Amino acid sequence: MDTKELSTGIATLTIEATSFFDAALAECGEGTTPHWHFNENRNLYWDQLTQKSRLLSQKTQETLLNVIALFIPSLKASPVLDESDEKDVRRCVKRMRATLKLRKFSAWDIEVLHDEGSVLGVSPPGQSEDKSNPPVEARNEFFECIEILEGIAQLLKITPANIPDGLPSKNPNLSQSYRPNTAFIMMPIDKESPDNEDVYGAYKECFYKFGINAIRADEIEHEDLITTRIIEEIKTSEFLVGDLTNERPSVYYEVGYAHSLGRRVILYRKKGTSIHFDLAAYNCPEYKNITELKSVLMRRLEETTNRKPEKG
Incomplete structure (x- = not known):
């Protein structure tokens, strides 16, 4: 992978997202979401946007997906990154897409409910975008994810030729899932x-x-x-x-x-x-x-x- 292409993609994504959040702040203001709106209207802020701002959001989401498409194959081939880094990227893209719709992404793992060794039930894993997210908070969350992606992109520049001796590469003949x-x-x-x-x-x-x-x-x-x-x-x-x-x-x-x-x-x-x-x-x-x-x-x-x- 050409890491320069990835860096250019992240820079373009940053510019487009900045334009979108600036417009969203101008149209929705900087107020926080009232508590009683959390589970009632996930489009509380999205509905306040003009058509122009919504189209800008959609364009930025497309750029985001194009950037992530560059990440995933490179992660799998990287000699220094592993499955946890891939999970970070996948989680970032879901969080970022939600912020571009002025929603809050949340996810939870499977949970076993038990009492003194007896299994009472299982709460399954899940995820949602059911909560609205004010523009100022959505912007902060988006750029937190940008920092994560930039850090991973830096590590992707490391190739086998400049890895210190003794650091093993991934074996392409082995599944990385076990x-x-x-x-x-x-x-x-x-x-x-x-x-x-x-x-x-x-x-x-x-x-x-x-x-x-x-x-x-x-x-x-x-x-x-x-x-x-x-x-x-x-x-x-x-x-x-x-x-x-x-x-x-x-x-x-x-x-x-x-x-x-x-x-x-x-x-x-x-x-x-x-x-x-x-x-x-x-x-x-x-x-x-x-x-x-x-x-x-x-x-x-x-x-x-x-x-x-x-x-x-």
């Missing part, structure tokens, strides 16, 4: 139950023999909500295992979330465990004991990885 040789085990967690710990030990042992590091939720190091880290593990682990023994709602939720992402989950259950209707169509072999679990899992991993176990 971390190779990682596994996340979704299963009941009860350290007071020897059977549970033996089952988990069997999973870890089998994966280890193939050079794969397997963990479950209680081993995750985290500083934020544990549910957020679990979701990240489901998104990025190369292998996913769901053990439906004890029919725990949390495990069903995690497996369902993985399926919603199009991820393939290896399912097992202890003999005598019932399968709820939502997973009844999926292959979920039974195991009578730890020895049988290891046997079926080792065969499965040989087939899945197309290699023999290397570690003792």
